[in-house]
Amino acid sequence: MMRSFDMIVIGAGISGLGMAHYARQAGMRVCVLEASSRVGGCLHTAVGDDGFWLELGAHTCFNSYGRLLQIMRELGLIDRLVLRERLPYRLWQDGRSYAVAARLNWLELMLHAWQLPWLSKRGRTVAGYYRRLLGRGNYERVLRHAFAAVICQPADNVPADLLFRRRARDKRVPRSFTLPGGLMQIATTLAAQCDCRLNHPVRALRRVAGGFEVVTDGGVLHGARVVCATPAPVAAQLLAEVSPQIAGMLSGIAEASVESVAVAVPRAQVGLPPLAGLIAVDDAFYSMVSRDVVPHPQWRGFTFHFRPGRLDAEGQLAHIGAVLGVEQSVVRRLAGKRNRLPSPDATHHARIAALNAALEGQPLGLVGNYFQGVAIEDCLARVAREFKRLSVRSAGLPAGPAHR
Numbered sequence: 001m002m003r004s005f006d007m008i009v010i011g012a013g014i015s016g017l018g019m020a021h022y023a024r025q026a027g028m029r030v031c032v033l034e035a036s037s038r039v040g041g042c043l044h045t046a047v048g049d050d051g052f053w054l055e056l057g058a059h060t061c062f063n064s065y066g067r068l069l070q071i072m073r074e075l076g077l078i079d080r081l082v083l084r085e086r087l088p089y090r091l092w093q094d095g096r097s098y099a100v101a102a103r104l105n106w107l108e109l110m111l112h113a114w115q116l117p118w119l120s121k122r123g124r125t126v127a128g129y130y131r132r133l134l135g136r137g138n139y140e141r142v143l144r145h146a147f148a149a150v151i152c153q154p155a156d157n158v159p160a161d162l163l164f165r166r167r168a169r170d171k172r173v174p175r176s177f178t179l180p181g182g183l184m185q186i187a188t189t190l191a192a193q194c195d196c197r198l199n200h201p202v203r204a205l206r207r208v209a210g211g212f213e214v215v216t217d218g219g220v221l222h223g224a225r226v227v228c229a230t231p232a233p234v235a236a237q238l239l240a241e242v243s244p245q246i247a248g249m250l251s252g253i254a255e256a257s258v259e260s261v262a263v264a265v266p267r268a269q270v271g272l273p274p275l276a277g278l279i280a281v282d283d284a285f286y287s288m289v290s291r292d293v294v295p296h297p298q299w300r301g302f303t304f305h306f307r308p309g310r311l312d313a314e315g316q317l318a319h320i321g322a323v324l325g326v327e328q329s330v331v332r333r334l335a336g337k338r339n340r341l342p343s344p345d346a347t348h349h350a351r352i353a354a355l356n357a358a359l360e361g362q363p364l365g366l367v368g369n370y371f372q373g374v375a376i377e378d379c380l381a382r383v384a385r386e387f388k389r390l391s392v393r394s395a396g397l398p399a400g401p402a403h404r
């Protein structure tokens with residue numbers, strides 16, 4: 001007999017696992033299907049033989065991530081938070097590093113920044129908003145590179161309100177934190193609490209009475225509700241038959257990719273002062289994120305996020321050696337990965353409103369980092385909204401869970 005679930009979640013990143021967590025808490029029979037051999041998606045901690053770890057994807061959580069903190073409380077992880085030391089990001093340009101403050105024109109900044117209380121982000125792009133707020137010169141010299149570093153792609157045309165959302169801070173926990181073995185522990189702990197199946201790529205969805213059939217290599221499962229927690233292009237493919245309208249809207253969401261390389265170097269070899277990372281100006285990489293914020297007695301670790309297609313693997317390692325000012329022979333490559341992130345443009349808000357309207361009343365959920373922003377907390381905000389919608393009892397569905 002075909003296995004049947006109240007909810008099937010496709011994708012075991014933080015969005016999919018967050019959804020499964022809420023569903024499980026509400027008493028639903030839920031199953032998560034993950035295409036790859038690991039959970040976490042963009043939460044990806046690479047661990048060396050000696051336990052030294054580096055983040056290939058997300059690296060920082062903040063005390064403003066209220067939904068994440070609540071989940072961590074429920075998982076028993078809240079007492080394990082590790083404070084990330086406060087260190088500066090520096091700019092990297094023409095083979096040298098600079099303090100960010102030294103590259104800003106402070107007079108230009110003061111002549112513009114007074115507008116802060118009145119200047120709305122709504123309807124403005126990142127370039128439009130921050131040029132006005134901090135001055136065109138400051139934007140071109142510093143900020144456009146800093147924003148590109150944050151989202152690993154040019155950020156000029158991204159809607160300004162998708163970046164740096166203001167949220168209430170929970171002062172009881174460190175302002176910026178990770179976990180003893182890196183952030184992936186959040187994903188592995190969530191996955192351990194539910195029926196999460198690795199190496200289960202979903203190939204197709206079919207609408208049937210009482211829900212959906214979900215086709216995987218291992219067989220077909222039945223879900224009263226299905227939630228796609230994959231990147232938008234994958235969701236577009238999966239929904240092509242079930243809802244060509246929704247699939248069409250999803251396929252219009254562009255994506256950027258970045259080649260992330262994590263390296264460890266013996267402490268004594270690196271001359272760079274301790275830093276949180278580098279913001280590259282017109283270089284082969286967008287940014288470098290350092291492990292100095294969680295220091296290790298023997299190693300220093302750095303993850304470089306390269307523009308795709310610029311350098312081959314050998315060239316990337318040579319460049320890393322040059323930036324760190326060390327012989328390439330002492331650079332130990334821990335891991336590499338191609339990360340993908342959405343590229344929202346000016347049509348974003350209208351597209352999301354249309355998607356939400358098309359989903360209304362359907363037992364189909366869409367979650368991911370292409371709705372409210374890419375931050376982990378943005379993903380969980382979307383999850384909470386979709387969970388609430390899907391948990392409302394509707395015609396044809398089995399008795400729903402408690403409302404959240």
Ligand SMILES: Cc1cc2nc3c(=O)[nH]c(=O)nc-3n(C[C@H](O)[C@H](O)[C@H](O)COP(=O)(O)OP(=O)(O)OC[C@H]3O[C@@H](n4cnc5c(N)ncnc54)[C@H](O)[C@@H]3O)c2cc1C
Nearest residue numbers: 011013014015035041042057058059060202368369375376
């Ligand atoms: C380099 C980088 C640095 C970042 N730094 C931070 C940070 O410091 N702080 C922060 O808050 N956020 C950060 N982010 C953003 C954040 O990590 C991501 O936006 C978020 O983790 C995305 O989660 P998700 O579950 O929506 O998607 P993903 O993590 O992309 O997960 C999607 C999952 O779906 C699976 N999947 C795909 N196709 C199928 C299929 N057919 N069947 C089954 N499964 C499938 C994938 O394998 C994957 O596991 C960073 C992101 C990147 C890339």
